[in-house]
Amino acid sequence: MQLFTCPFCGPRGESEFHFGGDAGNIRPEGDVSAEVWTDYLYFKNNSRGAARQIWMHLACREVFLMERDTVTHEVISSEALVQEQQA
Amino acid sequence: MSGWRVETQGWAVDRSRPVRFTFDGKSVSGFAGDSLASALLAAGVTTVGRSFKYHRPRGFWSAGAEEPNGMADILGTPHRVNVQMTVEPAQDGMVLRSINGRPSAEKDRNAFIDRFARFIPAAFYYKTFMFPDWHMFEPRIRAMAGLGALDPAAEGHLPTAQANAFCDLLVIGAGPAGLTAALKAAEAGRKVILCDDQPVAGGSLLYREALIDGVAGPDWAAAAVARLRELGAQVMLQTTAFGRYEHGLTGLAESLGQGDAPRLWRVRAAETLLASGAIERGLPFANNDRPGVMSAMAALQYLRRYGVAVGRRIIVATNNGIAYEAAQALALAGAHVTVIDPRADAPACDLPRRRDRIEAVIGRNGVEAVLLASGEKIAADAVIASGGFTPTVHLYSQAQGKLRFDEAIQGFVPERKVTGLSVIGAANGAFGLAEVLADAAAAVGAVSPKAEGPHWPFKIDAAWPAPKAKGRIWLDLQNDVTAKDVELAARENFVSVEHLKRYTTLGMANDQGKTSNLPGLALMAQLTGRSIQETGTTTYRPPFVPIPLASFAGIRGGQLMNPVRRLPLEAEHRSDGALFREYGGWLRPAWFGKGEEAEAVNREAKAARESVGLFDGSPLGKIEVIGPDAGKFLDFIYYNTMSTLKPGRCRYGFMLTEQGAVYDDGVLVRLDENRFIVSCSSSHTQGVALLLEEWRQDSFDRARVQIHDATSRYATLTVTGPKSKALLEAVGLGADLSDEALPHMALTYGAFGGEPVRITRVSFTGDRSYELSIRADRALPLWRALKETGRAFDAVLLGGEALMVLRAEKGYIVIGKDTDGRTRPMDLGVSGPFEKKRGEYLGKRSLHLPAVSDQARAYVGLESLTGEVLPCGAHAVERNGSAKRSIGFVTTSHFSPNLSRPIALGLVENGASRIGEILELHHLGKSLKARIAPVCAFDPEGKRLHA
Numbered sequence A: 001m002q003l004f005t006c007p008f009c010g011p012r013g014e015s016e017f018h019f020g021g022d023a024g025n026i027r028p029e030g031d032v033s034a035e036v037w038t039d040y041l042y043f044k045n046n047s048r049g050a051a052r053q054i055w056m057h058l059a060c061r062e063v064f065l066m067e068r069d070t071v072t073h074e075v076i077s078s079e080a081l082v083q084e085q086q087a
Numbered sequence B: 001m002s003g004w005r006v007e008t009q010g011w012a013v014d015r016s017r018p019v020r021f022t023f024d025g026k027s028v029s030g031f032a033g034d035s036l037a038s039a040l041l042a043a044g045v046t047t048v049g050r051s052f053k054y055h056r057p058r059g060f061w062s063a064g065a066e067e068p069n070g071m072a073d074i075l076g077t078p079h080r081v082n083v084q085m086t087v088e089p090a091q092d093g094m095v096l097r098s099i100n101g102r103p104s105a106e107k108d109r110n111a112f113i114d115r116f117a118r119f120i121p122a123a124f125y126y127k128t129f130m131f132p133d134w135h136m137f138e139p140r141i142r143a144m145a146g147l148g149a150l151d152p153a154a155e156g157h158l159p160t161a162q163a164n165a166f167c168d169l170l171v172i173g174a175g176p177a178g179l180t181a182a183l184k185a186a187e188a189g190r191k192v193i194l195c196d197d198q199p200v201a202g203g204s205l206l207y208r209e210a211l212i213d214g215v216a217g218p219d220w221a222a223a224a225v226a227r228l229r230e231l232g233a234q235v236m237l238q239t240t241a242f243g244r245y246e247h248g249l250t251g252l253a254e255s256l257g258q259g260d261a262p263r264l265w266r267v268r269a270a271e272t273l274l275a276s277g278a279i280e281r282g283l284p285f286a287n288n289d290r291p292g293v294m295s296a297m298a299a300l301q302y303l304r305r306y307g308v309a310v311g312r313r314i315i316v317a318t319n320n321g322i323a324y325e326a327a328q329a330l331a332l333a334g335a336h337v338t339v340i341d342p343r344a345d346a347p348a349c350d351l352p353r354r355r356d357r358i359e360a361v362i363g364r365n366g367v368e369a370v371l372l373a374s375g376e377k378i379a380a381d382a383v384i385a386s387g388g389f390t391p392t393v394h395l396y397s398q399a400q401g402k403l404r405f406d407e408a409i410q411g412f413v414p415e416r417k418v419t420g421l422s423v424i425g426a427a428n429g430a431f432g433l434a435e436v437l438a439d440a441a442a443a444v445g446a447v448s449p450k451a452e453g454p455h456w457p458f459k460i461d462a463a464w465p466a467p468k469a470k471g472r473i474w475l476d477l478q479n480d481v482t483a484k485d486v487e488l489a490a491r492e493n494f495v496s497v498e499h500l501k502r503y504t505t506l507g508m509a510n511d512q513g514k515t516s517n518l519p520g521l522a523l524m525a526q527l528t529g530r531s532i533q534e535t536g537t538t539t540y541r542p543p544f545v546p547i548p549l550a551s552f553a554g555i556r557g558g559q560l561m562n563p564v565r566r567l568p569l570e571a572e573h574r575s576d577g578a579l580f581r582e583y584g585g586w587l588r589p590a591w592f593g594k595g596e597e598a599e600a601v602n603r604e605a606k607a608a609r610e611s612v613g614l615f616d617g618s619p620l621g622k623i624e625v626i627g628p629d630a631g632k633f634l635d636f637i638y639y640n641t642m643s644t645l646k647p648g649r650c651r652y653g654f655m656l657t658e659q660g661a662v663y664d665d666g667v668l669v670r671l672d673e674n675r676f677i678v679s680c681s682s683s684h685t686q687g688v689a690l691l692l693e694e695w696r697q698d699s700f701d702r703a704r705v706q707i708h709d710a711t712s713r714y715a716t717l718t719v720t721g722p723k724s725k726a727l728l729e730a731v732g733l734g735a736d737l738s739d740e741a742l743p744h745m746a747l748t749y750g751a752f753g754g755e756p757v758r759i760t761r762v763s764f765t766g767d768r769s770y771e772l773s774i775r776a777d778r779a780l781p782l783w784r785a786l787k788e789t790g791r792a793f794d795a796v797l798l799g800g801e802a803l804m805v806l807r808a809e810k811g812y813i814v815i816g817k818d819t820d821g822r823t824r825p826m827d828l829g830v831s832g833p834f835e836k837k838r839g840e841y842l843g844k845r846s847l848h849l850p851a852v853s854d855q856a857r858a859y860v861g862l863e864s865l866t867g868e869v870l871p872c873g874a875h876a877v878e879r880n881g882s883a884k885r886s887i888g889f890v891t892t893s894h895f896s897p898n899l900s901r902p903i904a905l906g907l908v909e910n911g912a913s914r915i916g917e918i919l920e921l922h923h924l925g926k927s928l929k930a931r932i933a934p935v936c937a938f939d940p941e942g943k944r945l946h947a
């Protein structure tokens, strides 16, 4: 079992997480071509090596960005999608 | 009968404590401390199994976990198959059955198969099972080939809870390397876990002649374990590290004795040292699989540890120096030993010796003599064969560590450390004791203890199987693969190691080729003119040894496998005679009272339409969406426009997947301007809550919309039927229930026993209905009041089955039952938003994709023409000549007690424009007819909603 790092809760077992897709796969808005739309739906980067991915930590429900290596399974970094406002 | 007890040897067995077990019905006696293998050898049993494919007699090759031959089924509770007798301690009363030998390993009636061996070469099964019809051969072949036999009636292991552990340093293997590293690390204050698959720590120290810091091997090992425990280290014996996983995780299986499943440990270590030693491999000569042919270190271990000599006239054949220790020890014990060593620089030795190699073993069921390459024949009853040592690098390789072929030791060794894991000692290619201790001490930054002995230098000359050798030279003893099979694979161009493995099954048996992989690929290297390094190894995968599935399951069997969610009123329903079933993960009443299902369901469904039905709808989703952007958010989430909904009102709608299929349906309730409740289907609450949360954080201002799943906080009690309003008024909720104040699809509040009650007027039955939501822990008094007051109104308790009949009479959808993964909202008759809704919503663009919009199935009613209830799942077919094509299927089917006839629903191509047409249905070879009808079969005008 891999250890993923939730930016809010720290390292936890991978079974606590839900995969949300490649980071940067922005939902196309409006009257886009079928090709653009189906790329958004079905085209996965499936990159070898470092990959930027969206994950949700099911325990705290926070969605975050994790960079991980798809070959070595090293977790390179985790960050919250929205930085907390400075008080 | 060649093995015998040596009275002066065998420190591990307690001769005052005899144990007795049976093997193929014969009584065998040994001592406490014996393995099953040592006891059998001492009793003179040489043939302990029959081989997988050819039914050749086989004996013990090793004394450890690499054993390819010596397996047995242990009968009793639990019934264990293919247990390695070399590692299983002998216990009183065990009942062993040999593998693949009937009636026994010794007298196997299928032994004749070996004479037909040339007709069943490698890939025989692949070729045979293709032509003309493998069903002809499969059962016979299956009965004859194989290993242990399962007993379907036998009990399995008792479940064992799994455990997790964390440490600074995990050391795998308690031989000289592992003990040294663990001890030095523990002394330096690190938190250490040390594991070993044997019941006694020491590894090779248990049988080799050596002193560490002046202390004899077994004594030094025992003292090291005592000191480790004193320092707080966890020493786990009979515990096999079977797999290496990501991020410092190692899987261990701890043997707990006969009845319990081995305990699975997940050990997360900052650093792991693999000190798993090396495995001895054999020599290539004809009939090198005969019972009585054994590895040198096994023979030495049986002698010194268990006090068993494997023969009286012993041939020791070797290509390296380590085997000399076994030769000397056996000679000292009283056996007549002859050494066969072809090396020019063999060490001085006073035993009879030939500078030669073995050509073949002579003897049908055991060793009678050996034939040397020179032509000389020497009588013998056992052959010790040492072809060198293969470092046990499995866990390193599982961690994606790269291997390098080391010519000096003729074996693959780790190239470099991988993250968090280093390899030390013999597993790292260090074969001298001083070298091993230095390697281990260096790994933990400590000074090495002082080593003395063993005195024979390793010095190996390669002795790999050669192409075109005479006779049958065995590589994989467990899967019956010979050198000729590898040559056949090369001729047929299966030359990559992965192809070689699958074509010949080399290394594919339970032992995963621990003794056979390297000789096999060394032969392939010669056949293809490549080096061994270039030829490479197959991929190493966990587990290192077979682990019972019960260990992986742990205690998560039965109800704990997938715990059901329970209603707050479950106890009350049980006392009312409910029969429970699981619906979408919830345990709910299916019907109430004794009697047959059909009769009970019909009674409930009929009574609910005549008077009033009470239904526990607590699992109904109650996900709150809160905030100034909640309306905007829900417009995006729902297919329907929701922001126009007025506070205090409800609206039915669909949620789609981005692919355009209907994912969920339900009623949205608007409590006030900034607060909604998503009443999704019971089985979808977790999925919908996640979906809402993902989109909220992805695309919306998270400060302006919040999600809160309150499903389990509230019980929802549904009151439905013509007398529902009268019943609620009699119970007294303090709310105005008049149709003006509370019309259909509206909301109000009341209270019961001082507890607020949210009342929504929505209907899943087609009759006037009210859903009362109240704090889950305060629901019981309200439910009891409904039941007690309800007596005067002929109220009936409704189970889930009757509710399904009521909704089907109305044609109301159940998502996932009446729909599948490509059902669009338009197919369900809701096309307004598709045509008119302007803003973005989930799945919108997909609804306009050609592939999606070309689909044209519609949700319709189906009337049985024969009066029998249509089978759910039956396909509607369209004929074109003799060709048939499915054009849809039945999704729901019941007998309707209120219409006194069968009703059904389904998805049918162009169904909406084909009302009245007759369809041909097919189901399991049966043909039926049905008429397409409108979905709503009962009260199509909808008058009863307001009645």
Ligand SMILES: [Zn+2]
Binding pocket: A006, A007, A008, A009, A010, A057, A059, A060, A061, A062
């Ligand atoms: Zn978290």
